[in-house]
Amino acid sequence: MGDLSDVPYQDLVAEMIRRLGDDPEREGMLKTPERVEEAMRFLTQGYDMSPRSAIGDALFREEHQNMVLVKDIEMYSLCEHHLLPFFGKVHVAYIPNGRIIGLSKAARLVEVFSRRFQVQERMTEQIAQALWDLVQPQGVGVVIEAYHLCMMMRGVQKQNSKTITSAMRGAFLDHAPTRDEFLRLTMTTHNPLS
């Protein structure tokens, strides 16, 4: 592959459009390279974020010893094999060991790892490991359910198949009732607040 590192991003996008058979100079697409650059930079901003900066100083002393579950965190990512979106819900749970994080921080943590090129399995592990390292709780459980456009748009057979991945640490691995409670809370649909 030739060295393209000096070629502006928008020229690369225009060339891609040309190679695929369309005209980046036509009216409707004139600003497309600019928009694509902006969109792709936004969708990959996780590369500039770290788990530590996402959680910041939002760690609080708290003797709460029961499971904290943040359910249905919206997630949008790009598969690293096709650069096509996969999206769905993330459920994050942990059992504190003297420290809790601000509730919105779980969502921030998901952004750190979803706003980049990913595979769902690795992202699940990364979110669990980051929480495990930063909060040092008694246990962590993460479940992600997602739809992959690379499967849905290209294939014909797997249109509605959802991919579910999980990662556990500590009590969620060692203590079956804890894991079962987490999975039950995660997998049952109920809308008590709506």
Ligand SMILES: [Zn+2]
């Ligand atoms: Zn893919």
